[in-house]
Amino acid sequence: MRSEAVPEHEAAASYGTPTDEVGAFLSRRREQIAQRWADEPLFRTVFTVSRDEAVEACRSVVDALAQVADSGRVEDSDSAGFTVVREQLARMTAARSRSGMSTAQVSGEVDALRAPVVNLLVADLPDAPPEHLRECATTLTVLMGTLRLVVMETALTEVQALIDRQQMQLLEVATPVIRLWDGVVAVPLIGTLDSARSQVVMETLLQAVVDQQARYAILDITGVPTVDSLVAQHLMKTVAAVRLMGAECVVSGIRPAIAQTIVHLGLDLGTVVTRAGLADALAYALHGLGADIVHATPGGAGQR
Amino acid sequence: MSGTAAGVEARLPIGSDLDLVWVRQHVRQAAAALGFGLVEQTKLVTAASELARNTLVYGGGGEVETVRVSDGRTQGLRLTFTDHGPGIADLEQALSDGYTSGDGLGMGLGGARRLVHEFAIDSTPGAGTTVTVTSWVARPPRQREES
Amino acid sequence: MNDDFSRTGAAPVPVLRLGDILLVTLQGDLHDGTAEQLQQDIVEAIARSRVTGVVIDISGVEIVDSFLGRVLAEIGANARLLAAQTVVAGMRPAVAITMVELGLTLPGLRTALSTEAALELLGRPDAAAPRAPRQEPR
Structure with a gap:
């Protein structure tokens, strides 16, 4: 020492x-x-x-x-x-x-x-x-x-x-964007939506709309257990932002319980296009793109 | 307002619509340098544009001071808009959407408030108005460098 | 094709005419004065040339605040009075998110992903039309 x-x-x-x-x-x-x-x-x-x-x-x-x-x-x-x-x-x-x-x-x-x-x-x-x-x-x-x-x-x-x-990394991996068709992208949401996640979903979906030049963006909330007024507000904001960019947003998979909550909360989703399931939403988008789905007739040419 | 100031970035005059362009460009550069994501940058620049225009149009001109701030966890940018104009008699009303005393869509103050993380306004009728806004880098800070 | 630059005064934003459509490409950071001048130019151009559509390409615009939002909304409203439709094209995602947060949803305006999509929307599937000359605002 x-x-x-x-x-x-x-x-x-x-x-x-x-x-x-x-x-x-x-x-x-x-x-x-x-x-x-x-x-x-x-x-x-x-x-x-x-x-x-x-x-x-x-x-x-x-x-x-x-x-x-x-x-x-x-x-x-x-x-x-x-x-x-x-x-x-x-x-x-x-x-x-x-x-x-x-x-x-x-x-x-x-x-x-x-x-x-x-x-x-x-x-x-x-x-x-x-x-x-x-x-x-x-x-x-x-x-x-x-x-x-x-x-x-x-x-x-x-x-x-x-x-x-x-948390940030989790947000990024938990938000996949799927290209369903030429000009149609979808984000299937699974789990609870909080404010931060809703923000990431919005940004991811909007970027996909630009990257794919998608005229339709589908938000599928089949896997979302609950929707409160804040989440509903985020959904409406996403729909509005997609419209500003020149595309249309469809919300699919609103389960009966969520529909009741939305009505109960007095939320107006009036301007939002909704469909029961992802398939219905895709059919809506394809129709908008001028490509309808018809059943293949026996002997007829297979059509998309 | 939370956080401690880490140094004044700049002080810019607001006296013409050319100055508004400078303010927007400066705020964008400062926000980008701090690591703000594109969306957060855009929100902050838009808020700055609204507030700078208020300072110009209703306050008769003034200045903005930009300061880097830190709360120990993340960094942020604080903007303080000051004018010595007529002031605002009814802040509550001025902050509500749709209110405007000049031309514009009436989104100025209320809209700017929604685009930032912290918002404070101080106004004395006859003496002027000071609006202070702060936004934080949402993304966690990068790994600290070993010094 | 008829190039009709309407550049009265100090307006640095060219208004290009493609048949019966006006094409305006905004770039960078606009001065308030420039935006107001543009609004006037467009209205005059519609009245003079009797076009049926206006396409405003804002893919090069980094922010739209309430002032520019008002200018766009008023161009749309004025054009409608003169029997022309206005389409705002190519808005960036960050700009769209910010505008929604700000409460600016431009309800009276039509939107499109790109100038090509806007021309299609206005009934001119003329996607191969040349783009407006790019010009930096002063």
Whole structure:
């Protein structure tokens, strides 16, 4: 363990407020704290390239804590001092979770940083009155607790970002567009429609209309269990947008229960073309395209 | 309004219909740079166009300030339109569809509100109007780069 | 074919005549003044040449706000008074979604996927007609 000589006069005499004292201590003992923390699992296992790398990371955290203490807001996890280390903390927690640690375990590792620094503080103020020492130790403990909170916040943010990403991917795979005929595209919807999914459905269908130059777009909701007023509104918006683009939208597969809900909610689907099933919707579209389906007559030429 | 400001992008004057074009182009570039999808870009640019025109036509001109914002999870763009015109006496009415005191389809304020994620308006009759809107990048942010 | 550029004043949007149809191609970001000028040009062109249809190709337009929406609606209404039908063609998906959200559904206008589809809709299956010359607005 390296140690550095500290001029005697700095550690004695006049005492500031506990936050000032803690801030001054963190700046003064920056190097020693960093050296001790670098051996703690949280830093040692994340910064594996060299010890210097770990020490450097520790220094940034100590600097951040010193800045927060100087600002006098040791209990505030939004304190500006934390801003610069947030990204580093996020990387560290991400690395720990990748190696299989639970959030609680990471929290424990952050907590393990507290004892070395508090011990150092006590050792650093040997002549201070016990009352003052206790206040400083409490302040430092609160500050370390805030650091732990910041780490937890960043960890949760990372988890949330992951969920967001996965949700987005799920939305994309759950919305296939099928080309049913030349100029007819369909989206069969399965599962619950929420606002975000309805948005993706609308965008996907509209893009398909352009790509395929489709004059008919069919939204089949056979696999949708319920339709509330918000979903109905989205359906109507989709129909309106398809019309603006110069195509026609047909909604098929409105099951009796959903039809009743729509009537019950007092929703007016008046302007929307609806058909019982996907086949009926396709027949409607083909008719519109001038291609009717007829039964093949025995001996006659097969017709589409 | 949520989120913290991450820096003023630009401050543009709104004094002519040429300025409206500049505002639209600037907002589109800023939104694209932040990673907005095409639909979200289009919504924000359209909202900006409505609000800038309000600033020009009803406020007698003013300016727009664009600011990048972050809420820790995602980034956004905040636009603040300010004029020192006559102000709006009845905000409730001004925000309802179909209301217009000039020419237009009366979609200005109410329509712009539906195109953005956050909307705030502050108006003092005789002193002017400030409209602040924010939209967030819906797509999750890209993987952070190791520094 | 009769190329009839009606370019009164500073209007940078050419109005092209194809037989009894007027073809207008909007591109990029229009100034309010340009849009209003266009509205006037189209109405004058209909009255002068007695066309029966107007096709406005907006596939090159990135946004339609309430102002441009009003201009399109008024062109449609004016044309109807002069016994001509108006078709708006080629609206982009993002523009359509935004307009619906804004509450602009252009109920009085007909729409088509493309200029070709619009010409077909107006009873001229003349899909091979040349497109309007592209011109950047000033």
